[in-house]
Amino acid sequence: MKIQIKNGRLIDPKNQIDAQHDVFIADKRIAAIGTAPDGFAADQVIDASGLTVIPGLVDAAARLREPGYEYKATLESEMAAAVAGGISSLACPPDTDPPLDEPGLVEMLKYRARALSLCRVFPVGALTRGLEGCELTEMAELSDAGCKAFSQADAPLTDTRVLMRAMQYAATFGYSVWLRPQDSFLAKDGVAHDGEVATRLGLPAIPVAAETIALSTMLHLARETRAKLHVCRISSAASVEMVRAAKREGLAVTCDVSMNHVHLSEVDIGFFNANCRLSPPLRSQRDRAALRAGLLDGTIDAMCSNHSPVDDDAKQLPFAEAEVGATGVELLLPLTLKWAAEENVPLLEALRHVTVNPAQLLGQKVGHLSVGAHADVCIFDPDATWIVKSAALKSQGKNSPFLGYEMRGRVRYTLVEGHVAYDDHFPQ
Amino acid sequence: MKNPQLNKNGELQHLLSTEGLPASIIRDILDRATAFVTSAEGGEIKKVPLLHGKAVFNIFFENSTRTRTTFEIAAKRLSADVVNLNIGSSSTSKGETLLDTVDNLCAMHADMFVVRHSQSGAAHLIAQHVPSRVHVINAGDGRHAHPTQALLDMFTIRHYKKEFHNLRVAIVGDVLHSRVARSQIHALTTLGVPEVRVVGPQTLLPTLVEKLGVQVYHDMHEGLRDVDVIMMLRLQNERMQGALLPSAQEYFKYYGLTQEKLAQAKSDAIVMHPGPMNRGVEIDSSVADGSNSVILPQVTFGIAVRMAVMSMLGGAE
Numbered sequence: 001m002k003i004q005i006k007n008g009r010l011i012d013p014k015n016q017i018d019a020q021h022d023v024f025i026a027d028k029r030i031a032a033i034g035t036a037p038d039g040f041a042a043d044q045v046i047d048a049s050g051l052t053v054i055p056g057l058v059d060a061a062a063r064l065r066e067p068g069y070e071y072k073a074t075l076e077s078e079m080a081a082a083v084a085g086g087i088s089s090l091a092c093p094p095d096t097d098p099p100l101d102e103p104g105l106v107e108m109l110k111y112r113a114r115a116l117s118l119c120r121v122f123p124v125g126a127l128t129r130g131l132e133g134c135e136l137t138e139m140a141e142l143s144d145a146g147c148k149a150f151s152q153a154d155a156p157l158t159d160t161r162v163l164m165r166a167m168q169y170a171a172t173f174g175y176s177v178w179l180r181p182q183d184s185f186l187a188k189d190g191v192a193h194d195g196e197v198a199t200r201l202g203l204p205a206i207p208v209a210a211e212t213i214a215l216s217t218m219l220h221l222a223r224e225t226r227a228k229l230h231v232c233r234i235s236s237a238a239s240v241e242m243v244r245a246a247k248r249e250g251l252a253v254t255c256d257v258s259m260n261h262v263h264l265s266e267v268d269i270g271f272f273n274a275n276c277r278l279s280p281p282l283r284s285q286r287d288r289a290a291l292r293a294g295l296l297d298g299t300i301d302a303m304c305s306n307h308s309p310v311d312d313d314a315k316q317l318p319f320a321e322a323e324v325g326a327t328g329v330e331l332l333l334p335l336t337l338k339w340a341a342e343e344n345v346p347l348l349e350a351l352r353h354v355t356v357n358p359a360q361l362l363g364q365k366v367g368h369l370s371v372g373a374h375a376d377v378c379i380f381d382p383d384a385t386w387i388v389k390s391a392a393l394k395s396q397g398k399n400s401p402f403l404g405y406e407m408r409g410r411v412r413y414t415l416v417e418g419h420v421a422y423d424d425h426f427p428q
Numbered sequence: 429m430k431n432p433q434l435n436k437n438g439e440l441q442h443l444l445s446t447e448g449l450p451a452s453i454i455r456d457i458l459d460r461a462t463a464f465v466t467s468a469e470g471g472e473i474k475k476v477p478l479l480h481g482k483a484v485f486n487i488f489f490e491n492s493t494r495t496r497t498t499f500e501i502a503a504k505r506l507s508a509d510v511v512n513l514n515i516g517s518s519s520t521s522k523g524e525t526l527l528d529t530v531d532n533l534c535a536m537h538a539d540m541f542v543v544r545h546s547q548s549g550a551a552h553l554i555a556q557h558v559p560s561r562v563h564v565i566n567a568g569d570g571r572h573a574h575p576t577q578a579l580l581d582m583f584t585i586r587h588y589k590k591e592f593h594n595l596r597v598a599i600v601g602d603v604l605h606s607r608v609a610r611s612q613i614h615a616l617t618t619l620g621v622p623e624v625r626v627v628g629p630q631t632l633l634p635t636l637v638e639k640l641g642v643q644v645y646h647d648m649h650e651g652l653r654d655v656d657v658i659m660m661l662r663l664q665n666e667r668m669q670g671a672l673l674p675s676a677q678e679y680f681k682y683y684g685l686t687q688e689k690l691a692q693a694k695s696d697a698i699v700m701h702p703g704p705m706n707r708g709v710e711i712d713s714s715v716a717d718g719s720n721s722v723i724l725p726q727v728t729f730g731i732a733v734r735m736a737v738m739s740m741l742g743g744a745e
């Protein structure tokens with residue numbers, strides 16, 4: 001299958017290209033950019049006039065809810081949603097039921113995902129058995145089965161000796177450890193940022209120190225063990241500053257943020273909007289500004305959707321009882337564009353955080369359109385607007401803090417490994 | 429974002445919180461309650477037909493005998509049909525969701541819900557969910573709000589002090605866990621009280637509480653100096669766990685209201701408490717039963733204020 005994408009504006013952050021170029025695809029790979037290779041005869045021509053052509057997005061955190069939570073979402077529904085959002089690769093956290101702590105589970109997940117032939121799925125394996133924070137998983141076996149990193153997802157790891165050993169063991173094999181910093185004692189029972197809004201609404205609070213104390217522990221252990229540390233979903237200005245200092249020091253540390261925290265703050269909870277019940281909690285406007293600055297100066301490597309579909313019943317509850325999470329894969333691109341527009345960041349720079357950077361975190365050769373690379377491509381209409389509502393979302397989770405928002409940027413095609421996995425092209 | 433307690437004409441649709449309630453509506457409620465109190469003969473408020481034929485459901489997801497009883501008396505004096513449900517011991521323990529319970533009660537033609545729930549925001553959730561003919565009164569949601577308590581407190585203050593604009597008010601105790609304190613603060617600031625203080629140890633004061641328009645004191649002697657009104661808060665026994673406080677004895681020594689600390693306030697200061705009191709923990713018996721105490725009148729006024737709120741919401745449309 002040979003595909004020519006013509007007349008589009010090509011933006012490829014890794015190769016620093018932002019220009020009108022045709023893209024030629026053959027044998028599942030990028031065959032050429034600009035001029036057709038000799039003897040290229042396209043089987044399909046995609047007219048991308050007025051559209052933007054970028055590498056397929058790489059989402060560093062998207063929960064597909066399988067195995068175990070099929071009533072919330074299925075691989076099929078969420079992968080279909082992902083490609084509709086322009087995502088061609090995603091990393092899924094290990095907090096499934098059972099957790100991804102055995103090679104067989106990982107193989108099954110990869111097999112089921114491959115059979116659906118939608119997007120690439122990179123499982124992140126459990127760091128400890130059952131995510132219980134006591135015993136190590138068989139990381140090398142899990143890696144052979146396809147795990148690209150090891151994580152506790154949102155499960156606590158309170159025993160610092162176990163944490164240190166897990167990092168040492170991962171460092172032995174060069175695996176990166178993905179950790180979300182949250183001290184489980186300080187965060188206990190908390191549901192909102194310890195600030196003005198939680199005080200006003202009488203919501204049990206989680207102080208910033210819950211994040212910074214855990215982050216400090218992780219950074220100390222990373223220095224000690226020389227493990228590759230990826231800090232997941234930071235939410236506060238203080239954490240941004242700590243990661244910035246760690247990078248300056250030369251530690252092997254990377255970091256991501258959820259798109260929700262780039263755009264929202266505690267104020268968005270309004271009158272107990274359960275769609276803003278997120279983990280980590282939405283913090284203050286100063287924190288949000290610092291997260292944006294962190295993305296700009298490269299302290300924060302990637303922006304992820306932190307896609308966590310939840311069934312409606314689990315959100316129709318008082319705020320503190322509502323389940324944590326928001327659907328997200330279909331909003332990652334428009335929210336990246338929105339951030340770029342608001343901060344005047346060139347797309348060439350902004351898109352780095354959802355393409356090549358997260359791909360590097362996963363150690364995968366995706367997220368760019370170099371000649372010879374996998375033909376994973378997202379083609380979107382930068383001017384098309386749409387309203388976020390239940391019916392407009394393919395994800396089984398309809399819970400989003402952005403319901404009712406107008407988004408700019410609509411995916412028209414998503415190509416994965418040279419085949420069209422999503423096509424929303426309406427002939428004029 | 430629309431104020432969830434007001435209808436499109438700006439009238440009271442639900443009573444969920446004193447926050448965001450226009451001062452004019454608060455004054456209307458207090459005036460209406462005054463009429464109920466003064467119409468009383470021999471201290472007894474006569475039965476009036478304002479809610480005749482209306483069904484008021486007291487749905488209490490958290491146990492409370494006192495608040496439920498005062499709502500029940502208020503509704504009966506307005507001639508409403510009153511149904512009491514202690515949900516803690518019925519449906520939700522069988523797995524029914526909060527909103528399913530509410531739907532079922534709506535189908536039984538409830539006109540008004542009086543709701544108490546252990547989670548902040550529960551009354552808002554119910555108010556968003558019910559059809560517009562149904563009114564919701566928040567009788568306490570988690571740590572968030574207890575508006576009728578705050579309104580009866582405002583009634584009591586107005587009864588003894590006449591005006592709000594020249595007062596200095598201290599709220600003392602466990603503000604962190606108190607829905608009463610939050611509702612009092614919003615009501616006092618809305619009615620124009622120029623100085624509202626909160627007094628307590630750091631473990632019992634919420635972060636950035638000063639953003640609610642109050643001054644923070646940790647020393648109770650300083651906090652009570654020259655105040656006109658002292659509003660004591662109840663200290664739950666479970667606060668001795670979780671490292672919030674070392675002991676009831678030490679708490680009483682530093683934050684219990686004694687005659688000696690009361691002497692810091694103005695001589696005609698009134699002492700209030702939402703009940704039930706822990707004598708010897710947050711308040712000394714000699715103060716609770718002393719000449720500055722207005723704790724029992726608060727209870728009496730509470731019925732009139734709840735009648736005022738219910739008749740305003742459910743009266744002739």
